[in-house]
Amino acid sequence: MSIADIFAESGHDDLLLPFQVNPFGLRGRLVRLNSAANTILSRHDYPEPVSLLLGEVMTIAVCLAGALKYEGVFSLQIKGDGPVRSMVADITSEGHLRGYAAFDRDAVEAAAADGDPTVPRLIGGGYIAFTVDQGADTERYQGIVPLSGQSLVECTHAYFRQSEQLETGLNVAVRKDEFGIWRAGALMLQRMPLDGGDAPAPGKARAVHDLEAHEDAWRTAVVMLSSATADELAGTRIAPDRLLYRLFHESGIVAYPAQPVAEKCRCSxxxxxxxxxxxxxxxxxxxxxxxxxxxxxxxxxxxxxxxxxxxxxxxxxxxxx
Missing domain, CATH: 3.90.1280.10 (HSP33 redox switch-like)
Structure with a gap:
C-alpha cells in the first residue's frame, strides 16, 4: 500500500504516521496535531512562550509513544526550578492526548522579555522523565535525565544518547497560523544498529562499504529531516504523505497505517x-x-x-x- 493510500484511509487531521526509510531500515514517525493541539492550548490562558513549550512537549510525547508497544499511558514530564515549574503530556495506547503546564506568569513574562525563551531561561535546572504505566499489575518503566540543552529537542537528543544509546534525529514545530489556530508537528528518525546489533559471523568481518553506506544513509536522512520547515511540519498546506515523499523518496520509503490522535481527558x-x-x-x-x-x-x-x-x-x- 502506498503512503497516499494509507493517509487517505486514515482521514485524520491529528495523527501519528510510522514509516521506514530504506535501505537500512531507519525508523521514523511523523506527527500532526491540529485540532488536538489547538483545543488543549486554547483552553488555558497561557502566555505564548508556555504554549509553545507545552505544544512541543505534547508533540514529542506522541513521537516517543509511537516507538513503543504498550497498553496504558505514556507520559512525558518536565520539572524545573525556573518560571515554568512543570509540564506534563500523556497519551494512551488508544491515542488520547492531554497536557498542562504550571508556571509563574510574572516570571515567565519577565524571562521572555529578557531574551529568547530557551529551556534554561524558562525552565531552569531540572529533569525530563519518560514513563510507561501499563496498570496496577505491571511494573512501571521510567527514564529520567537532567535537562541538558537550549531546547526541548536538544534535551530529547541528550536523553537518547545517555539512556537509550540510540541515535535520534528530531524536528519539531509549534506555531499559530494566520487564523490564530495552534498547530504542531514533528518528524523523528532513529537509527537501529547495523544487522540489528548482531556481530558478524565467526571468521567474517563486516564489509567496510556496508558501514560507510550505513553512515551515509543516516547522514542524508538527518539532513532531509532537518530541511522540513515549520510550515510543512505544523501546517495544512502539504499533506503528511506528500511531505514524506518530498523528503525521502530518493532513498525509498515505506509507510505503515496511520494512528489517530485525539484530545481527551481521563478525568471524571x-x-x-x-x-x-x-x-x-x-x-x-x-x-x-x-x-x-x-x-x-x-x-x-x-x-x-x-x-x-x-x-x-x-x-x-x-x-x-
Whole structure:
C-alpha cells in the first residue's frame, strides 16, 4: 500500500504516521496535531512562550509513544526550578492526548522579555522523565535525565544518547497560523544498529562499504529531516504523505497505517468522588473554602463543587457499598 493510500484511509487531521526509510531500515514517525493541539492550548490562558513549550512537549510525547508497544499511558514530564515549574503530556495506547503546564506568569513574562525563551531561561535546572504505566499489575518503566540543552529537542537528543544509546534525529514545530489556530508537528528518525546489533559471523568481518553506506544513509536522512520547515511540519498546506515523499523518496520509503490522535481527558466525576471519600476529615477540612470543596482538573479545566451535605451523601453511599 502506498503512503497516499494509507493517509487517505486514515482521514485524520491529528495523527501519528510510522514509516521506514530504506535501505537500512531507519525508523521514523511523523506527527500532526491540529485540532488536538489547538483545543488543549486554547483552553488555558497561557502566555505564548508556555504554549509553545507545552505544544512541543505534547508533540514529542506522541513521537516517543509511537516507538513503543504498550497498553496504558505514556507520559512525558518536565520539572524545573525556573518560571515554568512543570509540564506534563500523556497519551494512551488508544491515542488520547492531554497536557498542562504550571508556571509563574510574572516570571515567565519577565524571562521572555529578557531574551529568547530557551529551556534554561524558562525552565531552569531540572529533569525530563519518560514513563510507561501499563496498570496496577505491571511494573512501571521510567527514564529520567537532567535537562541538558537550549531546547526541548536538544534535551530529547541528550536523553537518547545517555539512556537509550540510540541515535535520534528530531524536528519539531509549534506555531499559530494566520487564523490564530495552534498547530504542531514533528518528524523523528532513529537509527537501529547495523544487522540489528548482531556481530558478524565467526571468521567474517563486516564489509567496510556496508558501514560507510550505513553512515551515509543516516547522514542524508538527518539532513532531509532537518530541511522540513515549520510550515510543512505544523501546517495544512502539504499533506503528511506528500511531505514524506518530498523528503525521502530518493532513498525509498515505506509507510505503515496511520494512528489517530485525539484530545481527551481521563478525568471524571466518579474518579473525583472516589478520591474525596478516601480523604480524612482533616484533609477535607483543609480543602474547604466558604463551605465548599472545589476540584478542578488541571488538564481539561472540568470543575466540581461539593458542600457538606453532598460530601456526607458520598460517604454514606461509599460505606453502604
Amino acid at each position: 466525576r466518579e474518579r473525583v468522588e472516589t478520591v474525596l471519600v478516601s480523604l480524612s476529615p482533616e484533609e477535607v477540612q483543609d480543602m474547604t473554602v466558604d463551605g465548599l470543596v472545589s476540584v478542578t482538573c488541571e488538564f481539561c479545566k472540568s470543575h466540581w463543587e461539593y458542600d457538606e451535605h453532598a460530601l456526607e451523601k458520598l460517604r454514606t453511599h461509599s460505606s453502604g457499598n
